[in-house]
Amino acid sequence: MKECKNCGAKIDDLYCSICGQKDINILETKEFFKDFFSDVLDFDSRFYKSIKYLIFNPGFLTTEYWLGKKVKYIPPIKLILITSFIYFIILPYVLDTSETFFENTDFSQEKLDLMNTRLALAELFIEKYLVVLFSPLIALLFKVLYKTKRLFYIHHIIGLLHWCSFDFIVATFFSSISYFFSQYADIFDYFSISLTFGYLFLMMKNIYNESLLKTITKFFVVLLFIILIITLLIVLFVLINSI
DSSP states (O other), X not given: OEEOTTTOOEESSSBOTTTOOBOOOTTSXXXXXXXXXXXXXXXXXXXXXXXXXXXXXXXXXXXXXXXXXXXTSOOHHHHHHHHHHHHHHHHHHHOOOOOOSOOOTTSOHHHHHHHHHHHHHHHHHXXXXXXXXXXXXXXXXXXXXXXXXXXOHHHHHHHHXXXXXXXXXXXXXXXXXXXXXXXXXXXHHHHHHHHHHXXXXXXXXXXXXXXXXXXXXXXXXXXXXXXXXXXXHHHHHHHHHHO
């Protein structure tokens, strides 16, 4: 009987029953690359599958995760880390720096440009990470709105993380297009916001499975709550920077 190279336990199969490691000689070139590409392709298949369902089937990933089907898809936290990372990597290259927040002759033009760029980045950062940072609070609202569903608090957190991931994908797509077609930037912004909140509505309808009227009512409650938080934070940020 062989010993597991990882934990030293006795094994009589391809995988160790204690730690789960596969019994292969990783120092062999063939096995090394086979193991490497197996992990990469497995991640890619899960990633593309998760992205496909996330974009084209609102609420499906959330429902699957609620049912405990986790292995086939990227976990919600990892998914939002990936999508937000991609968004903020490309953002500095496609950011519209023509918007002016500060006009003060006490500063040089270079200083003003830097301040305006930083504030533009900060505004987008607040808008995009707001729901992520305040998801525990928003989840409480969902918990109240859907108390008859007898769902755990974490159920609503998972749904919000999936929605935030979709938001980052949409923002990445439309920000990239706006860079090449800047004359239509306002229209793209409108489509981006409409698509994101339209997705939230469909997601709420699909995962909570309530009537259309109830879903519309609860959707507007959530929408007003999010708008209120965004407005308060942006006003607070501007006031702090103007001091």
